[in-house]
Amino acid sequence: MSKFKIIMTGGGSAGHVTPNLALVPKLKELGYEVQYIGTRDGIENGIIKKENIKYHSISSGKLRRYFDLKNFTDPFKVIKGIFKAISIMKKERPNIVFSKGGFVSVPVVMAAHFCHIPVIAHESDITPGLANKIAAPYCDKVCVTFPESIKNIKGNKAILTGTPIRQxxxxxxxxxxxxxxxxxxxxxxxxxxxxxxxxxxxxxxxxxxxxxxxxxxxxxxxxxxxxxxxxxxxxxxxxxxxxxxxxxxxxxxxxxxxxxxxxxxxxxxxxxxxxxxxxxxxxxxxxxxxxxxxxxxxxxxxxxxxxxxxxxxxxxxxxxxxxxxxxxxxxxxxxxSSAAKNSVDNIIELINKYKK
Structure with a gap:
């Protein structure tokens, strides 16, 4: 019987990588095959490779809210990244994609959607970052950390899980x-x-x-x-x-x-x-x-x-x-007295619902 395969993505800062790593031990314990998509030069590359996880590099442009000449060229990098991510999806055939956000996640989430692969994203902050705002329409569910965040995710996709903490x-x-x-x-x-x-x-x-x-x-x-x-x-x-x-x-x-x-x-x-x-x-x-x-x-x-x-x-x-x-x-x-708990089990339970 083939393993249930998950591809994770997220990068640009450690905050877009470490929550993914908090999930990995439990996923592996349950027999999941874990792979990762990031950029070649991003912080996620070095962090993930140390964990002995298969790593795929793609191109991705940075998403900016301010004027920059690179805003005219980076969309082409995103498009290139989408095609590369699609080829990875077709070759690896993951059962699900889990995204932690950051600019590298956008082409990965879109590629998974185009390949009819379920996507779960996670948003740490009360208001979604630009990458997750763009990616949300292509996601099946968006895990959120704060109760206040639910109203900021459209389409009844938000689910309150908390944020995963490294054991x-x-x-x-x-x-x-x-x-x-x-x-x-x-x-x-x-x-x-x-x-x-x-x-x-x-x-x-x-x-x-x-x-x-x-x-x-x-x-x-x-x-x-x-x-x-x-x-x-x-x-x-x-x-x-x-x-x-x-x-x-x-x-x-x-x-x-x-x-x-x-x-x-x-x-x-x-x-x-x-x-x-x-x-x-x-x-x-x-x-x-x-x-x-x-x-x-x-x-x-x-x-x-x-x-x-x-x-x-x-x-x-x-x-x-x-x-x-x-x-x-x-x-x-x-x-x-806080009701907040380590969300690893909450997120793993959600991922398990997509087992086929």
Whole structure:
């Protein structure tokens, strides 16, 4: 009997790849054959190949909401990508396609639709990204993370599943995390995460008050590639990383409180791990405003303190850190009462319905 075959897609940022990876162990455990379609140069290529998953490369243009001369040429790359994806579908004959969004997903979803292959997509944010907006008419179902998202998906296709969380995050060890940083566990630990590329504004504000903070907290700072400050390397109570992978579960477990951007994947990881947090969403100047909506939802639920990027000041940040730590039990209690669950099983159950 042939295996049930699934082709996954998604790329452009780690946030469009890691939720797919959260599903893979369970899919393989159930005997699924998993393959992946991405771009040759995208972040998804390196991440997926490390997982020993068969990888197909296609061409795809970037989708932009602003004027750029490439907007005139990239549609041709998308068309080229559709034809390449169709040829992959005809050769591999998957039973279903699962899309996490990002610009590479558009030609893949359209190709699957043209080949009469069911498509399930997942949208992490409250409002759908441009790629998922374009792809949604070609999807059978769109999994959403927030209840507020259902009204934003047309055609009665939305289904509330939550966002899949990587099981490795639950296997972290606090003592190992402290050891990685050289901390003795005598102070509370503040973890600062600025997203996969880092955040200059968060880095600068945290470092501006760092010598004050380390009197009370040990600080783990994931600051983004090329953002290490060598002048702070020997500061006691401060450990900086440009990027972490295998160490992340241990560092998350070591943290008592967290400062983070408000991407849907990371905030639901913080919720799952019950980590009180300060969210500093990307401003509307540099995004479509999805992180602002995500943060507002978590603030309303009592999971997070929110500081808008435009309002971020060193003094107020210092006060908010102390306030969060002082009231951390309240935030943990609110997170413990959350109905949100790891959505891996919800999504796998939906995929199973398309077995033929």
């Amino acid at each position: 490795e995050l639950f296997k972290g060890n606090k003592a190992k995390g402290l050891d990685i940083c050289g901390f003795k566990g005598e102070k509370a630990v503040l973890l600062v995460i600025g997203g996969s590329l880092g955040s200059k504004v968060i880095n600068d504000k945290v470092r501006g008050i760092l010598k004050e903070i380390v009197k009370t907290y040990d600080v783990i700072h994931i600051c983004g590639k090329n953002n290490i400050d060598n002048s702070l390397t020997n500061l006691r109570g401060y450990k900086q990383f440009d990027y972490v992978s295998d160490e992340l579960p241990h560092l998350m477990q070591a943290a008592d409180i967290v400062i983070s951007r408000a991407g849907a994947n990371v905030i639901f990881e913080l919720l799952a791990l019950k980590k009180p947090n300060i969210l500093i969403p990307l401003s509307k100047k540099s995004s479509r405003g999805d992180q602002i909506l995500n943060a507002a939802s978590f603030e309303k639920a009592g999971y997070s303190v929110v500081i808008q990027e435009e309002d971020l000041k060193e003094d107020s940040l210092r006060n908010k850190i102390d306030e969060l730590y002082k009231n951390k039990k309240t935030y943990i209690d609110n997170m413990n």
